[in-house]
Amino acid sequence: MNMAGCFIFLIIQIFIMFKGESGIVKMKGKVAWLLLLVVSLLANGSQALAYEVQLKPYKDVTEQDWAGESIYRLMSYGVISGYEDGTYRPDSKLTREAFIKLLVSAIPPKTDGKRHDFPKDVASSRWSHAAIKQALEAGWLDTLIAYGKLNPGEGIRREEVAVLSAYAFMQDAAETEIALWLTEGWLAARERAAFRDADAIEQALAPYVYKAFADNLMQGDVEGRFLPDKPLNRREAAKIIDRIIQQRTGSQTIEVAAFYAAGGPYKKHDRMADADEIIFDWAKLAYNGNGEAGLTLAEPQDRAQVLDSAAAGQTKASLMVFGNTLAQQLGEFVMDKPAHQAFAKAISAAVAGPQAPYGGVVIDFEGLVSSEHKEAFGDLLLTVKKELGSGKELTVAVPPAYYYAGYDYKRIGEIADKVVLMAYDFTHEASRLPSAPLPLAADALRMALRDIPADKLLLGISKQANQWSTKEDGTVEFFRSPAIAAVESRLADSGTSSVKHLPYFLNHMTFKDVRGSHELWYEDSESVAEKIRLAKAFGLRGVAVWQINQLTDEDWRVITTQA
Secondary structure, eight states: OOTOOOOOOOOOOOOOOOOOOSSSSTTTOOBBBBBEEEEEETTTTTEEEEOOOOSSSSSOTTTTTTTTHHHHHHHHHHHOOOTSOOOOOOTBBBBBBHHHHHHHSSSOOOOOSSSOOOOOOTTTTTTTTHHHHHHHTOOOOTOOBBBBBOOSSSSSSHHHHHHHHHHHHHTSSOHHHHIIIIIIIHHHHHHOOOOTGGSOGGGGGGHHHHHHTTSSSOOOOOOOOOOSSSSOOOHHHHHHHHHHHHHHHTOOOOEEEEEESSSSSOGGGGGGGGGGGEEEEEEEEEEEETTTTEEEEEEOHHHHHHHHHHHHHTTEEEEEEEETTTTOOOHHHHHOHHHHHHHHHHHHHHOSSOOOSSSSEEEEEEESSSSGGGGHHHHHHHHHHHHHHHSSSEEEOOTTSSSOOOOOOHHHHOOOOOOEEEEOOOTTTTTTSSSHHHHHHHHHHHHHHHTSGGGEEEEEEEOOOOEEEOOOOOOEEESSSOHHHHHHHHTTTOOOOOEEETTTTTTEEEETTTEEEEEEEEHHHHHHHHHHHHHHHHHHHHHEEEEEGGGOOHOOOOOOOHO
């Protein structure tokens, strides 16, 4: 499942263009870096589109920083941002209102139904007003308000952070559970923590402080102190908010759909039992023009064995139908409305009957750049959905919205039972931008969620690598998708340097041999886990992995244990 039909040329201009009153929260649509994308498709002319995403690391946050992963993860999620000069200023103090804004973004508040007087010193025009109002109505701010004032611009202390975090974290707990903690449970946590400065923690707040400790939201320093009066800095804030998101979503389970294609070095049918759905890449659009369309099936010789493996694991089987704007004349077909019905009937026939035990169909139509296709593509999907009836699911794979205007996310989300967002193939040869940096995947996901319900959306993850090789004469050779088995072999070689790159959250490999110097970006098991974490943080239905025969044993273990 790729965008091979598209010839993408990017011109990247990165510059800083935002300010934030808190310096940590995105506000008023201001963002960190602008990436200008120029898309050129042979059949559709060219157009320029801009999208906003930060791809460079902060000048003052290294990959070795103890909170570096948290900072860059939240940056990718759109929760935090930096300053005009390209810094994050991790040691700067955080205000009360800035932390409240962060906390609200991590845990959506639920009103407790009680009356809470609004603080006198928070005007309706204040940038943090909405977040403060949400937190207040949830009952989180009672301990911070004194004499009717919140003092929103005042630096927040670690003790106050712990209390706010505990309030937020306990909002879904039963009243009996909360009462038991506040009377007895916190005492055991106090013994485990054994903070050297426990006496400095305000007695009335101690149960909440130890709740934050017990839930691994906050810990002491290397000397065993909690430091309740110490002002919170931006580095600590990122770490705490990242922990909160992980603690809230880490134990949740989401669906796993895996695409199955004939190629790939890891053809293990026993994996199918661990997936919720296997999507078989066995069909292509066959468009003949003049209202005639159907399917071209290319089922492998071991079709029966593969389908039996899925059935034995009680895993749903779906048929994927691929089409693009070049080989399958997708653009012309979409605009040929008389051909829609013939195509829909062909799909219905292909997924029905005892010899075709499919629970649904996945439409993977790629390369619709022009907006003129938007309405017609929606009409096509509606025709297919009606022909399938209520007994079969319709899933639609869509590319990121930056440069493909032919996909009406909102209408697709209304028609389809599920939508797969192909949040990858951002690869650009000249700039050495790899396929799926986390900031781009997350940004594409945020855009999709504006129109597609989270409970219908699956995050597409593509197991691939991109390689740039520089010869001795300076010539650069680009390999879009080197073989996974070869990459894994190179990864195990002692002469290969391999690090997790931030903020991409991808494996970055470099090595030298007789051919020259080589640089690879690789979607390894750690970066796959990061994509699963992203899907959970945004409350998605699941993930869809391209493709199961490309995944290593460690990849599959990560997917099945963490999704």
